[in-house]
Amino acid sequence: MKNLKVLSLSFLLTVPAALAQTAPGNPEVISPVQDGVLLPETGAQAAREAGRFVYDKPTPENTIFLFIDHQVGLVSGIRDFTSLAEYRNNVVGLAKIAKALNIPVLLTSSNAQWQNGDTLPELRQIFPNETIYRRTGIINAYEDPTFRKALQDMVQKTGRRHIVISGVTLGTCVSFPTLSMLQDGYRVYPVVDASGAWSRYEAEVAMQRMTRAGAELHSVFALGAELQADWKKPSATAMLAPFRENLPEYGLVLDNFWNNYGQKVVPDPFKP
Template structure:
């Protein structure tokens, strides 16, 4: 066994055709992170959803991953736009509004996905059982690899949220969490860009501690 300190990163695998997620081979999608959707989530708290969703947005921006942001019924005057907690982390990313609950049925949304040229789609949406699961099922059927970010989503109830996850997994989706996704992008602590993730992970645990302190559960 070598006694020399290990200070250099291992060789970088081809980021374009890596079977794992890299900044060069995936795109990130946020669907319907709007006040009305948050208000009806019962499977978890808004703070817990934001813990994952804001982390995902920070990763998207820091690693320059193509990002698509979609809303429903804003132009109709029914709903409000994406919450600022997310848009503040995604400068320059415009919103694609829809009338339908299934984003994949919206031509502008589909075109935006296709223009990324990427088949690995990391996706979060409110609610899990509708706005996330419907496009996930359709896109899987059309040959995309879908990675639902489970700690950045929520459903009307725990039952609907968990049932939706089961349905997506059975169809071939690959669940992921925000911090795990960050590790997959960063890959090695000795790389020059590892500090991008260090900033994000430190922010994550700061916000996680704040949630625990507010709830009285410091191990949350």
């Protein structure tokens, strides 16, 4: 559809003022399109001193994505999703979010030359120029000297210490490096619906263990919304792809909207 190629996600997620119907006696207040994101009034240090939670959220400027052992052989053993297609779709959506927001990524595989198989071809296609760090026995990626050095070099170069991590299994590929990185002072966000498990028991135990240690569990498209923060930002256009293509529940909403309009031009309220 031509319209989807030229209009930003900011419009797609906003009801145009011209279409708003205001009932008598029920006025509406539409926030100015010039408004930006408003941060909490209390600073992080003051919140800590008051014993409050600090919302030190991931942003496109402070985050690194880790993709751990998303390999064709290992994926076949996942049993906590209704289908492997759902899991695979979430992993691809997460990768597209990182790509759309230009967030640095690190990819690693375990024993790819033997039984576990190679990295998912979709990840290799989305990140064709990224090095894949192929571990040859060490299970915890953060305990692998080569991968650890790659992460530390990226942290030193970029100053980023918020780590978004996904892996083929929550109980090993995700939880082990998460616990290690928390000990070293990173803020870690395991993406649970882009990570699988051999069983629901494994997934539940891993999530409880990581949460108790201080990790903040996340899901793919909630994370995408948190990173985008404001659909008026320029990155909204690039972020259209994962939300439309890999969140079918919402992609169908978008397609239905534009199919109903056909070739009719709908004014963009964010343009002068």
